[in-house]
Amino acid sequence: MELQKFTYDNRLSNMFLWATVIWGVVGMLVGLTAAFELIMPNMSGNISWLVFSRIRPVHTNAAIFAFVGNGIFTAIYYSTPRLLKTPMYSKLLGNIHFWGWQLIIVLAAVTLPFGLTQSKEYAELIWPIDVLVVLIWVVFGLNLIMTMVKRRVKHIYVSIWFYIATWVTIAVLYITNNLAIPVSWSMSYPIYAGIQDALVQWWYGHNAVAFFLTTPVLGMMYYFVPKASNRPIYSYKLSIIHFWALIFLYIWAGPHHLLYSALPDWAQALGVVFSVMLIAPSWGGMINGLLTLRGAWDKVREDPVLKMMVVAVTAYGMSTFEGPMLSLKSVNALSHFTDWTIAHVHIGTLGWNSMMNFGMIYWLVPRLFKTKLYSVKLANVHFWIATLGMLFFSIPLYFAGFTQALMWKQFTEEGFLAYPNFLETVTQILPMYHLRAFGGSLYFIGALLFVYNVVKTAMAGSLVRYESDEAPAKAKPKHKEGWHRALEGRPLQFTVASLVVILIGGLIEIVPMYLVKSNVPTISSVKPYTPLELEGRDVYIKEGCYLCHSQMIRPFRSETERYGEYTKAGETVYDFPFQFGSKRTGPDLAREGVKTLPNYKPDSWHFNHMMNPQKVSPESIMPAYPWLAENEIDLSLTPAKINAMIKLGVPYSEGYADQAVADLNAQAEKIAAGLQASGIQVDKNKEIIALIAYLQRLGTDIYTTK
């Protein structure tokens, strides 16, 4: 058999690697800032673009798409050519992919802090950036698929299966979840509303975890764990079964983010059972990772690369067990909306994703720069600091989540809520927030040691730009193959097969929510927002209120006593996008406007509270939003917003757009006059007026008829 010679170009994997390092530090620093803002609410010094609710999406997007994203691409651009024995198909496509992705990250960083957001978690980017993401994703996919077409190795290895599934599924998810009607260059309304929007979003949100934070990282694991340990993969059979089971089952699990919400029972139940069925397929990955190290545990003790990967895979196993547990309704009744969720995701991100990235980079830099790791000792210190930091981060948050959930649900013997004041439950867990910030600081210090170590390593060597290799041309298999082996030899069919497998769950869950009317029963008293309320809603979205306040009262006695009647699907039909939220750092606001409920506050309270929360509640950890009394609503966009709503099916009368501004002004004047009577001078065109109008409307529709 004649061997063909070819060369790998390490330039792109090297570039992605350093992007991973840089964005990793940035993403963690923003996260750390957010953690400190929770214990020092006005740390941001009234600078609007530094406030918690504006930077929290910067942290999540940077951690997911910049840090883990670039890490994944590092792995893909390094491993794919070597596994297929051919260089990446196109340097041009690779360059467009790299620079396009970095541009997206920079655009995210200069839009999100300024309130340019779609408010759907991990899908906050505004529509023009979404378009760019899709284009770059296509470029990446084209490069990956064409490399497979040009391969010399007949069969594709399990890492590549996971890369394929990642590419296909993220494309489907991202496009479906971001479909929207643009109102201007920086804003749009999603085509879905309320509970339907929520279902699509959490189908996306959960599978961003599944297909961006999990499958490509499993692909990474399948390459770098056997490489770093020089051991064979434990079980090829397990690879097959757990791969297909994982991608088929994962796509169904999204509704577990909406347990005890207005989502129909059948959809919630599917979310529960598919999450539970995910335990074994997820653990299949963990087993194949850990058991690959059989016979190499002595190496694990010495080598920080393997140590980090072992902790990563173990953290993966832990969080994929915890996830299904959190999907059980009885557990979720406690955990949802609390810090428990934050602890859970950080086991995944700090443990699984970051440790895999660190391990890979510690392994890769010495190879790319043909030298030795600058300091193995320092890498070991990093390992211990990171592990400790992770524990200091998550254990206090588990405790905080559990404590707060119990306090929310506690009744006195007389049948009153034991902690009617929400703030009391926050003050109780504040010490845990301090510990979390300490844990986060440790983790960050570890990351700085990592940067120092890899930079020193790179400086000691020089980049090996080209590596030559040789392999025989692709040959037909010698004897008849089983069906799966045959599929491994046909990457295009493999891609189509994974597309079909991931479409099933999504279609079965989402389509009936649109076609079957009984899933969202109409409530006749629910009316569209007034133009002022709509503007106020956009302010609410812009400021990121949903990041700390839910708008979803769950059907529990402890919630209906505190917040009023639980939220009905039919109440959410004009909510483009939905604002259920996923975390209650502050109280639920779904019925903030209902005057007969315990949480009702007059306009003047809202004004004073937004200007200076600590003035009305000294122990509050909400930051001030003084700019709301300075910024004016952009009335030139109001008619376009109304027209977009009409297009989406909101029953404003025809031509209402022309009248909208006049109606808006009339309502705003009334609120401003009311505030003036309470001694507050504020112009009627300010954002605060619109926000107050929106807050006072919340949840009132089904109460007006009572």
Added chain:
Amino acid sequence: MATDQINKNRDEDYEIDTLTNDRLIKDHSYDGIRELDNDLPPWWKWLFYLTIVFAIAYMIRLWVFQADDLVQNREYELAMEEAKLNQPAKSAADFSVVLLEDPVSLAKGQETWVKICAACHLVDGGGIVGPNMTDEYWIHGNKIENLYTIITNGVIEKGMIPYKDQLSEEARLEVASYILLKLVGTTPATPKAPQGEKF
């Protein structure tokens, strides 16, 4: 499911991994990465089967039996009914609205004040959204019964919500007493201008 079945391999397709004595699949080598022919761990398989059985049973409980704990509205209604049945009477038989002067009641009253009332009247009672509670001016009267009634039923149009469903009779009386005995006559940091009539 063994690889033999999936992929029709023959004995000569295997080598032995010396460290574990497991079979290596011969023609599986990717950039030097080999794969073993190990079977699925039995406990893993059983775990998977078990979760599938759980899933089927769960959906049957919902779709066929409409189990109470899976039909959300029913679960809520049952919980509310149960709470109603088990709830002691909210009104004590010997309760009457009289000014409480003992330090324990006043301390409890202060606790409620700080936790709940201060949001609108400030901790020192100076008033911000709600009126100043330290001066001699009263909108609804300055008797303990007046205060108790306002706390109980609220003044909804002004933004004062009723507390009858949030605070026990005892707690409402304690905080009313605290206002009259401890707040009135003090000097707050930023007193709100007087409202109502002088008493």
